[in-house]
Amino acid sequence: MMQRLSSTTTTTTTRSALLRYGGGALRRDVLAPISSSHLTAKSQVGESDTKAARWFSIMSSDRSTFDSSNLKRDLFFGKRYESTAAESSSSAAAERYEYQAEVSRLMDLIVNSLYSNKEVFLRELISNASDALDKLRFLSVTEPGLLKEAVDFDIRIQADKDNGIISITDTGIGMTRQELVDCLGTIAQSGTAKFLKALKDSKDAGGDNNLIGQFGVGFYSAFLVSDRVVVSTKSPKSDKQYVWEGEANASSYTISEETDPEKLIPRGTRLTLDDKGFAHPERIEKLVKNYSQFVSFPIYTWQEKGYTKEVEVDEDTAEDKKDDQDDKTEKKKKTKTVVERYWDWELTNDTQPIWLRNPKEVTKEEYNEFYKKTFNEYLEPLASSHFTTEGEVEFRSILYVPAFAPSGKDDIINPKTKNIRLFVKRVFISDDFDGELFPRYLSFVKGVVDSNDLPLNVSREILQESRIVRIMRKRLVRKAFDMILGISMSENKEDYEKFWENFGKHLKLGCIEDRENHKRIAPLLRFFSSQSDEELISLDEYVENMKPDQKDIYYIAADSVTSAKNTPFLEKLAEKDLEVLFLVDPIDEVAIQNLKSYKEKNFVDISKEDLDLGDKNEEKEKEMKQEFGQTCDWIKKRLGDKVASVQISNRLSSSPCVLVSGKFGWSANMERLMKAQSMGDASSLEFMRSRRVFEINPDHSIIRNLDDAFKTNPDDEDALRAIDLLYDAALVSSGFTPDNPAQLGGKIYEMMGMALTGKWSTPGQFQSTVTQPHTPETLEAEVVEPTEAGGQK
Incomplete structure (x- = not known):
């Protein structure tokens, strides 16, 4: 069964270890040719040399011909070197092998349907090279002879966009001829069966088929971008170098011995891919930085560079027209700055990876710099x-x-923030998650997570079903809360004020979606209150300020702090000096209702019926019901289905x-929010509205006047209209929206007309009205006519 190797798989057999094959790169000062093109370049090879010349990346692999002065000349005068794929054929005859049947099927799936x-593909092949280097480093501890070739442990990638060639070279463990057959031509039946079953399950689930690497098939990802792959490899245990060549749609492959001296490598493996889409130095560099930035071995890419120098320019012909005195003056040669181009390896x-270091050794400046660079902040x-978790699941992380x-603050709705x-194993896998590692209410948290327990390719299904991922998620969430709690307890209160302004809604969403972490979320919440002087307070501060006999945490939801302060629900509590939380965000009320309690104190909405302020007087309540009971029934009869009942209030003053x-x-x-829902259920809205309770204050003069009106004449139209207007006024003052604002306006105008009649009449008009009974005929002519005329104006 093919499987990926790492530094931890130290007990695997040599064959399994060599699956993540090594690769060869030459000495740092001697770079192997990567071109098999035969070009005629007499000026570079020599005038007398009429044979086809082979071009090299920087210099010849023949150490005897290496000249540092020539190298400097070539580099700084912009020699353009060609780099094409190594020829698969050699003087030695190539032997053809048939693929195992499962491999042919697997390659077809990879090429046509997987990714x-x-x-x-580059991430996979770099990981292979890194594993081969790891394996060689481990084996060399007990077998020092494996390092007889003094070459550095590194990975080199060269892209030739002109010829569409990508070359990936490492100096790892390499492979023998038999290992090429065993590792690149066959896959253990069990591994193939598992792979194909996982592929089928993934397709049935409609998930992302991101499975290469889980079952030891990472090498075949090369066929995603290349129809033809050449593997040239040399094991330090063998004196010979072999070349494996395969094509994507072929049922067989060839293996031959490398006999061309110019293609020999001291140790390791070189892959050559024919691909025009990715064979661009800039693109290769970008992919390496994205996926393999933190691989433990150095990765060099072949890049075009430049340097500036001054060169002489021709004199301006206008200089010839200068006078004789200027001609006698010594002229300075004119120069200009030009850029010379050359190619070289670049780290x-x-x-x-800063997360692999001891947190005690990392400074705050280093953490901040890593954050800015990683997340473009x-x-x-x-x-x-910065923490490390150990036990059944081990991983390192910086959050x-x-x-x-972010602008728009839309990440509270869309959890796919790539944060x-x-x-x-230090290889970047993905930043595209949908709540697998963090719940969406913590989607603003940014960070890196590095695990050795997950497969290199993690599909969406594995993330959702893996027990390892569930454990990681739980620990990451706890660490995130510890970090936020640290901000809230900081001496610099401005930091948490800034945090709450930006991310307070996220935590309130957590109250709704994550019941398991209520105890961690609740201490972080902040609200305005009736006694906080427009400053946010925590629930801990509220509990500390509670009265000795106070059992509940009181709150009221409103559209603003001003509305909450002026609500009639607050009157009695203000008299008793009881603090009330103001929930002014639309999400606040739902969040508090999901919390239900804090430190064994229940949350109580002071706008709901049956409010208990701890001062009940049963005898007084009984007397009030006897005195105003019939009046309450009379008002209920007038209001009908608008209210569920009419009661004596204990919250008004x-x-x-x-x-x-x-x-x-x-x-x-809540009713206002439900109305705003375009898909809201109208029947539910009507039912909830019918549950309202109309509470009256028996100590208020208006209520006593209505009580007198009921006892005098229950059918008095003015009294009945007063009840209607009283209900509408209570509707508005209690925060509800009237059904017919225009009708309410009409009632108000009518009452104003009744109240203001005759109040601002002129003295003459008032005197005429008083004396009218004594001189009816005369006064009627004098008073009425002007009034009628005035009414026509």
Whole structure:
């Protein structure tokens, strides 16, 4: 069975180890040719040399011909070197082998159906090279002779866009001829069966078929981008170098001995791919930095570079027209700056994985610099957390809390923010997650996670079903909460104010979606209150300020702090000096309802019926019901189905009445939110509205006047209209929206007309009206006519 090798798989057999084949690169000062093109270049090879000349990356592999002065000349005068694929044929006869049947099927699947993102081929092949280097380093401890060729441990990638060739070379363990047959021509039946079953399950689930690498088939990802792959490899245990060549649609492959001296490598493996799509130096460099930035071995890419120099330019002909005196003056030669181009190796993975270091040795500046570089940020984070978890699941991670939310703040809805970068053995795997590592309410947290326990290619199905991932998620969430709690406890309160302004809604969403972590979320919440002087307070601060006999945490939901402060529900609590939380965000009420309690204190909505302020007087309540019971029934009869009942209130002191929600009904704030839902259920809205309770204040003059009106004449139209207007006024003051605002306006105008009649009449008009009974005829002519005329104006 083919499987990926790493430094941890130290007990595997040589054959299994060599699956992640090694590769060869020459000494740092001697680079092997990667071209098999035969070009005529007399000026570079020599005038007398009439044979076809072979071109090299930088210099000849023949150490005797190496001249540092020539190298300097070639580099700094912009020699353009060709690099094409190594010829697969050699003087030795190639032997043809048939693929195992499962391999042919597997290659067809890889080429035609597996990957939608083909660029991961480079990640796979670099991982193979890294594993081969790891294996050689481990084996060399007990077999020092394996390192008889003094070459560095590195990986080199060269892209030739002119010829469409990619070359990947490493100096790892390499392979013998038999190992080429065993590792690249066959796959253990069990491994193939598992792979094909996983592929079928993934397709049936409609998931991402990102499975290469889980079952030891990472090498075949080369056929994603290349129809023809050449593997030239030399094991330090063998004196011979072999060439494996295969094509994507072929049923066989060839193996031959390499006899061309110019293609020999001291140790390792070189892959040559025919691909025009990815064979661009800039693209290769970008892919290496994206996927393999933190591979433990240096990765060099072949890049075009330049340097500036001054060169002489021709004199301007206008200079010839200068006078004789100027001619006698010594002229300075004119120069200009030009850029000379040349090609050379460049270290591409120069950033070391900071998470592998001891947190005590990493400075705050290093954490901040890593954050800015990794996530393209320009502001420092509010906090960071660097930790390692051990036990049944081991992984390392660095998490950050950004200073600001992204523009638009849409990540609370869309969890796919690409803020968490998952690495497996320092190889970047993905940043495209949908809640597998972090819940969406923590989607603002940024960071890197590096695990050795996950397969190199992690499909969406594996992330969702893996027990390892579930354990990682739980620990990451806890660490994120610890980090946020640290900000809240900081002496610099401005940091948490900034955090709450940007990410407070995320935590409130967590109250709704993550019941398991309520105890961690609740201490982080902040609200305005009736006693906080427009400053946010925590639930801990509220509990500390509670009265000794206070059992509950009181709150009211409103559209603003101003509305909450002026609500009639607050009157009695303000008199008793009881603090009330103001929930002014649309999500606040739902969040608090999901919390239900905090430190054994229940949350109580003061706009709901049956409010208990701890001062019940049963005798007084009984007297009030006897005195106003019939009046309540009279008002209920007038209001009909608008209210569920009419009761005596214990929460009012200065207002005549208030409209409260039923115990299980919607508050005014919730009703407003439900109305805003375009797909809301109208029948549910009507049912919840019918549960309202109309509470009256028996100590208010308006209520007492209505009581007198009921006892005098229950059918008095003015009294009945007063009840209607009183209900509408309570509806507005309690935060509800009237069904017919225009009708409410008409009622108000009518009452104003009745109240203001005759109040601002002129003294003459008032005197005429008083004396009218004594001189009716005269006064009628004098008073009425002007009034009628005035009415026509």
